[in-house]
Amino acid sequence: MRVIFAGTPPFAAAALEALVAAGHEIVLVLTQPDRPAGRGMKLAASAVKQAALAHGLPVYQPTTLKRPEAQARVADCTADVMVVAAYGLILPQAVLDLPRLGCLNIHASLLPRWRGAAPIQRAILAGDRETGITIMQMDAGLDTGAMLAKTVVPITDADTAATLHDALAAAGAAAIVSALDAYGTLVPQAQDERDASYAAKLSKEEARLDWQQPADALARAVRAFNPAPGAWTRLDGAPFKILCAEVAREGEADAPPGTLLRADPAGLVVACGGGALVLHEIQAAGSKRMTAAAFLAGRALRPGVRLGD
Incomplete structure (x- = not known):
């Protein structure tokens, strides 16, 4: 397939590497602009940009996809599908409608549980015994689109957000390759809003331990x-x-x-x-x-x- 890939952190880079290895034609890689990092606060490329450049893939780093010039760049690719993983920018409806098969999101939870920014951490905090990857057909809502495939990943008592992240990144990479291979046979399943929960972004103050807790x-x-x-x-x-x-x-x-x-x-x-x-x-x-x-x-x-x- 002709694929536009949109992602930023290492979680997304794992999926990009898998798509390249599977032989898909990556016609454009979208990732966030370089950010200051490290002690010297020098501009650093995202993990996805580094992976894309290593494979000689075209990279585009708009600050927003709401502008006509950004949407035109995406439209010019005539992609079959856009794969999105932890991109960090909102995709307006005009962009969601551009690829022939729409936009697929690799989400690190078993939707509709833990929609939002921090599903890995929220699952551990809640004491969930399992989480996973959901491949979802994106719509204008926040992780509300129809589900195409799920992969269950257990959460052990030794898992940290770091170890669970790595397990989910590997599962997500495998899941998106399988989903694209079987796309014509996948049956979209609507999410049950009654089971939805929101994984709010983490804050430093929230990470302060309350010793009154068990x-x-x-x-x-x-x-x-x-x-x-x-x-x-x-x-x-x-x-x-x-x-x-x-x-x-x-x-x-x-x-x-x-x-x-x-x-x-x-x-x-x-x-x-x-x-x-x-x-x-x-x-x-x-x-x-x-x-x-x-x-x-x-x-x-x-x-x-x-x-x-």
Whole structure:
């Protein structure tokens, strides 16, 4: 097929690589403009742009697709289909109507659950046992189009947003290739609005741990916010990131939530609203990521200290 591909981050780059490997003709790659990144804040190309250039594919980086010149560039491609994955720009109806077969979206959830910007993290936060990929025929709504295919991906107790992202990226790459191969036999299925939920964008403030919550909810939060924006609390008034944690096996803690119960090389054990949380990897303000053992080697921390204040 003649394919226009629209995407920006590594999740989308995996799908682009798969489409190229499958032999589809990529007539245009749409991706967001280069953004400042790194310590020097130099302009950096998106993962999709890097992949496209590596294959010698034409790249177009408009700031919006609402302008006539941008729509004309897409129309000139006479594409069979546009494949969209985490592009980050709104596709107006005029663009949705341009490809012969319309626009297909690779969405990282089992729609209609977790429509929106952060489906991977929201699934972990909610304690979902599975998520997946939905290949969807795009319409003007927010992830509301008819579903063409689904792939289920389990969520384990060890999954972080990073590991689940990688699993879903691989599943999405395989799913879009299969969907295009079988396009003529796929039967669109409308989403049931009664089952819809919204995966709102993450914020740094939301990633601040509330020690009044039960330990299992806080353990999910640590996994969901890893790597970004990073679960955090305060220790002696300074930000204190928590990168790896698990529910303590000893059960309920007889101390106010946020109280440090134990500090040894095995971890920092903190009382929660229900049970306790063992912090295995942390990052203090101005320091690098380290294990609890490494942290304690350079700092004395006694039980009774309150986190979060």
